[in-house]
Amino acid sequence: MGLTSNKVLALAALLAVAFFAVTVWLWPRLARRTAGAVLGRIGLLLGVQLALFAAVGLAANNYFLFYGSWADLLGREQTPGVVVDHSAGAPGAVRVLATRRTDVPGGGRPEEAGRIQQVVVSGKKSGISSPAYVYLPPEYFRPGYARKTFPAAVVLTGYPGTAENLLKGLKYPRTAHEQVARGAMRPMILVMLRPTVAPPRDTECVDVPDGPRTETFFAEDLPGAVSSAYRVGTRARNWGFIGNSTGGYCALKIALHHPERYAAGAGLSAYYRAAEDVTTGDLFGGDRRARDRANLLWSLEHLPQGRSSFLVTTSEKGEGNLRGTREFIRKVRAPARVSSITLESGGHNFTTWNREIPPALVWLSGRLSAA
Incomplete structure (x- = not known):
C-alpha cells in the first residue's frame, strides 16, 4: 500500500x-x-x-x-533523470513515461474519462527537462474529434509542492471533466507540473543569470514541445496559464510578459513580486531592471500591455494579497483585460483553491479557442 x-x-x-x-x-x-x-x-x-x-x-x-x-519520505527516491536527445532546431520534446486512469466514472475507458500521461518535457532553448502530467480529455480519444485540435493550459502548484497536488489535492482533471460534462467549458488539455524545474531552488519563473532559464522554459519551450506532441495549436489564443500561490505568480507573470504565447493567465492567491530569500538565492545578479520587471505591479505601470486576459483571486479575510490584488486590478489597462474572484473569507490553502478552481477553469476556457 x-x-x-x-x-x-x-x-x-x-x-x-x-x-x-x-x-x-x-x-x-x-x-x-x-x-x-x-x-x-x-x-x-x-x-x-x-x-x-x-x-x-x-x-x-x-x-x-x-x-x-x-x-x-525516507529519502530513497534516487531515480536518475531522463536524457532526451533532440534534433537541431527542434522546439523541445515530450517523452511519455507512464499512463494512469482519471478519477472519474468510466476511468478505464479513455473516450469516457480521458487519460493522464506522466511525461518529461525537455526544452531546447532553456536546456531544462521537467516531469509533468498531461491530462487528455475524453474528446481527445473520440473519432469525431480525430482531426480537431484542443486549447491547452499550463497548471502550476505552489512552491515547494509536487505535481501530485494538482491531481489529488486540487483535482484539476476531475474538475475539468465535470465542468465539460455540465456544458460550462470546452474540452481542454492540461499540462500539470510544479514551478520548481531546477529543484530544490525556487526560481520564481525568471531567467536567472548563469542559472536556470525558467521563464524561457515556460514561455517558449513548454508550449512548443506540447504542441509538437499533441493536437494543440501554437497561437496565443490556444494557450492559457493557471496556478496557485507561487504558481499563480508565475501564471500572471508569463501571461503578462508573453502575450504572444499565452492569451490568459489565472493567479489563485498569487503574489505580485518575486520572492527573494534563502530558497531563491540571487535571482537577478544585481540587475535592477530585471528585478523591477519581476514586480508585476511595476510591469503593469511601466511596460506595454498586450491582449492577455488576467484572473486574480483573493478573500476579504484570510489572504495576505488583498491589497496587492486590488492594485493589480487598478493597473490593468486596454487592450489587456482583468477579472477577479473575491471570497468573503478563505485562507492560503487547498480548501480555498478548490472553491476557486471550477470558476477559474470556466473563465480560462472562455478566453481560449482551438486552432
Whole structure:
C-alpha cells in the first residue's frame, strides 16, 4: 500500500483508536508504583502518541502531498533523470513515461474519462527537462474529434509542492471533466507540473543569470514541445496559464510578459513580486531592471500591455494579497483585460483553491479557442 493510500490512513487511524482503548483498559492495572507498572504506563503513552502522530501526519500528507511515496519520505527516491536527445532546431520534446486512469466514472475507458500521461518535457532553448502530467480529455480519444485540435493550459502548484497536488489535492482533471460534462467549458488539455524545474531552488519563473532559464522554459519551450506532441495549436489564443500561490505568480507573470504565447493567465492567491530569500538565492545578479520587471505591479505601470486576459483571486479575510490584488486590478489597462474572484473569507490553502478552481477553469476556457 502506498504512502498516500486511503487504506494506510484508515489503518493508522484504527491503530490510534486501538492504542487509546487499550490504554484506558489497562491504566487501572498499571496504577501501582512498581517499576514494571511505571514502564507499562510509559509504553502505553508512547504508543498512543506515536499512533496519533502517524495518523495525523498521514492525513496531512494526503491533503498537502508533501511526499508522494515511502521512498520519497525516507529519502530513497534516487531515480536518475531522463536524457532526451533532440534534433537541431527542434522546439523541445515530450517523452511519455507512464499512463494512469482519471478519477472519474468510466476511468478505464479513455473516450469516457480521458487519460493522464506522466511525461518529461525537455526544452531546447532553456536546456531544462521537467516531469509533468498531461491530462487528455475524453474528446481527445473520440473519432469525431480525430482531426480537431484542443486549447491547452499550463497548471502550476505552489512552491515547494509536487505535481501530485494538482491531481489529488486540487483535482484539476476531475474538475475539468465535470465542468465539460455540465456544458460550462470546452474540452481542454492540461499540462500539470510544479514551478520548481531546477529543484530544490525556487526560481520564481525568471531567467536567472548563469542559472536556470525558467521563464524561457515556460514561455517558449513548454508550449512548443506540447504542441509538437499533441493536437494543440501554437497561437496565443490556444494557450492559457493557471496556478496557485507561487504558481499563480508565475501564471500572471508569463501571461503578462508573453502575450504572444499565452492569451490568459489565472493567479489563485498569487503574489505580485518575486520572492527573494534563502530558497531563491540571487535571482537577478544585481540587475535592477530585471528585478523591477519581476514586480508585476511595476510591469503593469511601466511596460506595454498586450491582449492577455488576467484572473486574480483573493478573500476579504484570510489572504495576505488583498491589497496587492486590488492594485493589480487598478493597473490593468486596454487592450489587456482583468477579472477577479473575491471570497468573503478563505485562507492560503487547498480548501480555498478548490472553491476557486471550477470558476477559474470556466473563465480560462472562455478566453481560449482551438486552432
